[in-house]
Amino acid sequence: MRKDDDECLGSVPPMLITDEHETPNSLVVVQHDEEGAAGAEYLALVEKAVTETLRQNGNPSGRVEVVLSGDGQLRELNRQFRGFDQPTDVLSFPLEAAEGEPPCPEEETPLLGEIVISVERALQQAGEYGHSPEREVAYLAVHGTLHLLCYGHHNPEEEQKMNRAAERVCIALGLGG
Secondary structure (H helix, E strand, O other): OOOOOOOOOOOOOOOOOEEEEEOOEEEEEEEEHHHHHHHHHHHHHHHHHHHHHHHHHHOEEEEEEEEEOOHHHHHHHHHHHHHHOOOOEEEEEEEOOOOOOOOOOOOOOEEEEEEEEEHHHHHHHHHHOOOOOOHHHHHHHHHHHHHOOOOOOOHHHHHHHHHHHHHHHHHHHHOOO
């Protein structure tokens, strides 16, 4: 598993849980903060997108937490963890256990990682790319989940593999390729 991806970062501050979905091997928790309140309508869609991404990638055991936020929060996290003082659309924070240690051994469902999505940026990008806000929000959830599963885009081959995986999930969700 890759842990050197720029989008694979440390832990984000905890947020209030607003919705969760359990599959046989995983638990998907989707929440929004005050800045991402506009994303409340996308909670179920994000759950489906993350769950389908996990299913298509071997259904790893674990919990994925997603926070729907806004540009201000993503800018702060991007500055803090990546050194870029600008907002971004999505950041992923995989849990990294110590060598040979299971992640969160005291938890029944170990944390695979956290994803933070800027709903504000997703809505802007949907207009720029000419597709629905639902498709863009789902795509960012899929993209973030793929980073938790150690997909990357550091070279053209990795990027192509990641894009193909994301498009398969979007097609399975009925959101086109």
